[in-house]
Amino acid sequence: MSLEVTDLSIARGGVRVLEGVSFTLAPGQALVLRGPNGIGKTTLLRTVAGLQPPVGGTVRAEPESLVYAGHADGIKATLSVSENLSFWAQVFGKSDISPALEAFDLTPLADRAAGMLSAGQKRRLGLARLLVTGRPVWVLDEPTVSLDREAVAMFAEVVGTHLAGGGSALLATHIDLGIDGAEVLDVAPFRARATEVDDFDEAFL
Ligand SMILES: Nc1ncnc2c1ncn2[C@@H]1O[C@H](COP(=O)(O)OP(=O)(O)OP(=O)(O)O)[C@@H](O)[C@H]1O
Numbered sequence: 001m002s003l004e005v006t007d008l009s010i011a012r013g014g015v016r017v018l019e020g021v022s023f024t025l026a027p028g029q030a031l032v033l034r035g036p037n038g039i040g041k042t043t044l045l046r047t048v049a050g051l052q053p054p055v056g057g058t059v060r061a062e063p064e065s066l067v068y069a070g071h072a073d074g075i076k077a078t079l080s081v082s083e084n085l086s087f088w089a090q091v092f093g094k095s096d097i098s099p100a101l102e103a104f105d106l107t108p109l110a111d112r113a114a115g116m117l118s119a120g121q122k123r124r125l126g127l128a129r130l131l132v133t134g135r136p137v138w139v140l141d142e143p144t145v146s147l148d149r150e151a152v153a154m155f156a157e158v159v160g161t162h163l164a165g166g167g168s169a170l171l172a173t174h175i176d177l178g179i180d181g182a183e184v185l186d187v188a189p190f191r192a193r194a195t196e197v198d199d200f201d202e203a204f205l
Pocket residue numbers: 012013014017035036037038039040041042043044204205
């Protein structure tokens with residue numbers, strides 16, 4: 001099992017948003033979180049990724065198996081595209097960045113400062129980072145924001161290859177990515193009754 005989430009309750013800004021969420025993610029599986037704006041998908045992904053503690057329940061995953069890609073791209077503006085990827089590759093103990101550059105058609109942009117990239121190009125760089133981590137469980141929040149149709153297709157292909165290689169992906173997205181066999185979890189039924197909790201996530205506000 002790549003990931004096992006059991007009876008998870010989560011909060012944002014001191015208010016419980018979802019409760020009783022359980023699911024498992026197996027190698028080769030993609031699970032798409034659905035639900036209306038503000039229901040708590042981002043909060044759920046952040047909690048699964050360990051960026052904030054749950055209010056209750058458990059998240060079980062192999063140590064260092066998860067990688068999270070959220071709204072903030074985490075890109076260093078003054079470094080070039082290839083320098084950004086090399087930096088992350090070093091952090092994660094990888095050496096070859098060329099498959100990541102090629103998968104997201106970044107090779108022609110390799111020497112450009114990341115701060116000069118368009119929004120969609122930046123997003124492609126943020127997603128290429130996933131490939132240099134070598135981590136099997138991808139936790140992705142709205143990965144296709146700013147991507148044009150061609151780039152969405154590139155991303156879907158990369159995810160497909162990742163799954164075929166035994167990786168897995170948990171993602172929140174409002175669009176249909178066309179990932180073969182992806183399962184959908186609608187989180188709306190897990191909406192919490194409004195309950196104040198200690199403001200433990202204040203540091204993330
Ligand atoms: N920094 C914050 N402080 C207080 N409340 C917040 C904060 N960020 C989000 N919230 C609230 O927490 C709830 C859950 O937000 P979250 O971002 O997890 O929803 P979402 O399902 O990802 O929404 P969307 O589809 O719009 O991205 C929302 O009601 C939101 O207004």
